Amino acid sequence: MAFHRRLLHFRSSFNRRSFSPGAREGFNGSLRSYNATLTPEQTLLQIVKEVKQDGADNSVMDDEIAKIRQEFNAAKQSFLKIPEALKEMPKMNPEGIYVNKNLRLDNIQVYGFDYDYTLAHYSSNLQSLIYDLAKEHMVNEFRYPEVCISFKYDPNFPIRGLYYDKQKGCLLKLDFFGSIEPDGCYFGRRKLSRKEIAEIYGTRHIGRDQARGLVGLMDFFCFSEACLIADIVQYFVDAKLEFDASYIYEDVNRAIQHVHRRGLVHRGILSDPNRYLVKNGQVLQLVKMLREKGKKLFLLTNSPYYFVDGGMRFMLEDSTGYTDSWRELFDVVIAQANKPDFYTSDHPFRCYDTEKDTLAFTKVDAFIPNKIYYHGCLKSFLQITKWNGPEVIYFGDHLFSDLRGPSKAGWRTAAIIHELESEIRIQNDETYRFEQAKFHIIQELLGKLHATVANSQRTEACQLLLAELNEERQKARRMMKKMFNKSFGATFLTDTGQESAFAYHIHRYADVYTSKAENFLLYPPEAWLHVPFDIKIMPHHVKVPSSLFRNQ
Structure with a gap:
């Protein structure tokens, strides 16, 4: 009946139209070409044929939408309980070593370590200390408003790996490909909407010109920095002051x-x-184990010697015989190295007198055991030690200052990412995996729907299904995000399950990564560490397959 109604409309329309040779106007305003030699009756028959085809196409499309609706309804029923198969999935090891590039530990003869957040572990109180000291300096020396003294560090706001836009004043979380996370853009302490992001940036993707104005906040000290930036921006906004x-x-x-x-x-x-340092006897176990295996060890840090010495003494005070002689554990100790310039400069080494607190003027052409050295550069370090690049592995927490230089110099690199442990525990949780599986199912159904229906062909039933799918997807995204950081979500993942820009830098500069250096105690020094064959980007991310919910 519907077809006959359309045909009557077309016949009436046809009788009223005059056709120019070679082209005819379609009934939806489009242009359709017909042979100019056709008679009016032949042209009408061709139009009828096209109408029948359109009707058949619409029927097929309606059937496909109905199938997707059925799949969605079935999925919602399966969402009522966590499937047993999901509960039985293997869990990732929070203390595991995750591999971006194959690494044979039996080829590693030299182990180098940063100090802060690598050998030394700090409590959460440290970020508040840095924040408070910095804000006081800004008020006392830079003449910022006195009200800034009342600001408090918020440990629930920042994550590592954010970017600050020096031109627009926004804190951004970017994904693996440099696009702004829709729920990860803050101006001060206020989250910007997608519309506001579009108004400011035009597009979510950060181009090269815009990227030049971004500053990466990548090390563990950046938490206090990001929070203080956001708090000051928010103050100026609230006070309606230009800045x-x-x-x-x-x-x-x-x-x-x-x-x-x-x-x-x-x-x-x-x-x-x-209050600030965390004692950890496993660090000593790791260092002793490596020495017993005949490995060479060095400490390379930007911190001054007195600070490293005080921290090591405190951390090892419960270890008999090592409180005063921790330096004997290392073949070379270099303080105030000024990384990352250390890797590219030509600064000479200076021998440091721990008793007089002075630097010697004699040239350093050999590293003497139990001595402390300041400054220096990679070029001189390699000339003195004769240690070849591939046999050296360096551990550090800052992807740029610690690891970018060594990776370019041919050293193997190990990133220490303390957040990794807690984030893996969250990802191992059944609730998170359940929401992740739901998200993947909805994504799959949305993909089918968009592939089936063009924007111009969306019926009311299609629009309703699309709205329901998007709402269900948003619910799953919000549930996953709030399990991590309430403002920016996970450090390694975006809300859509894609790897973050921080993950990109780990993938680029770290051969392996783990939550703490002591995790290497869980592996023999002769172990071969391989990239998992089924993981393409970040090895600790397991994708929960949507097939788990089928055939329940």
Whole structure:
């Protein structure tokens, strides 16, 4: 009946139209070509044929939409309980070593370590200390408003791996391909909507020109920096004061650098080590095990010697015989190395006198055991030690300062990412995996729907199904995000399940990564570490297949 109604309409329309040779106007405003030699009756027959085809296509499309609706309804029923197959899935090891590039530990003869957040572990109180010292410096020295003294560090706001836009003043979380995470863009402490992001950036993808104005906040000290930047931006917004976003970054960064370089943070930590440092006997076990296996060890840190010495003494005070002689555990100890310039500069090494607190003027052409060295450069280090690149592995927590230089120099690299342990535990949780599986199912159904129906052909039933699928997807995304950080979600993942920009840098600069250096105690020094064959980007991310919910 519907077909006959359309045909009557077309016949009436046909009788009223005059056709120009070679082209005829379609009934939906489009242009259709017909042979100019056809008679009106032949042209009408051709139009009828096309109408029948359109009707058949619509019927097929309606059937496909109905099938997707049935799949969605069945999926919603399966969402009522966690499938047994999901519960039985193997869990990732929070203390595992995850491999981006194959690594044979039996080929590694030299182990190098950073100090902060690599050998030394800190409590969460440290970020508050850095934040408080920096804000005081900004008020006292940079003449920021006195009200800034009342600001408090919020441990629930920042994550590692954010970017600050010095031109626009936004804190951004980017994905693996450099696009802004829709729910990961903040101006001050206010999350921007997708519409606002589009108004500011035009597109979610950050181009090369825009990327030049971004600053990566990648190390463990960046938490306090990101939080202080956001708090100050928010203050200026609330006070309706004009400000230059680049000035705020420069001032906060200068304040953070000041409290480190002037030793304010170091003295604060050593004045109350129980509050800021975490004792860890496993570090000593790791170092002793490596020495017993005949490995060479060196310590390369930007921190001054007195700070490293105080921290090592505190951490090893429960270990008999090593409190005063921790330096004997290392073949070379280099402090105030000024990384990342260490890897590219030509600065000479200076021997440091621990008793007089002075630097010697004699040339360093050999590293003497139990001596401390300052400054230096990679070129001289390799000339003195004769250690070849591939036989050296360096452990550090800062992807740029610690690992980018060594990776380019041919050293093997191990990233220490403390958040990894807690994030893997969350991903192992049944609730998270359940939401992840739901998200993947909805994504699959949305993909089918978009592939079946063009925007111009969406019926009311299609629009309703699309809205329901999008709502269900958003629910799953919100559930997964709030299991991590309430503002920015997971460190390694975006809300859509894609790897983050931080994950990209780990993939690029770290041969292996783990939550702490001591995890290497769980592996024999002769182990061969291989990239998992079924994982393409980040090895610790297991994708929950949607097939788990089928045939329940």
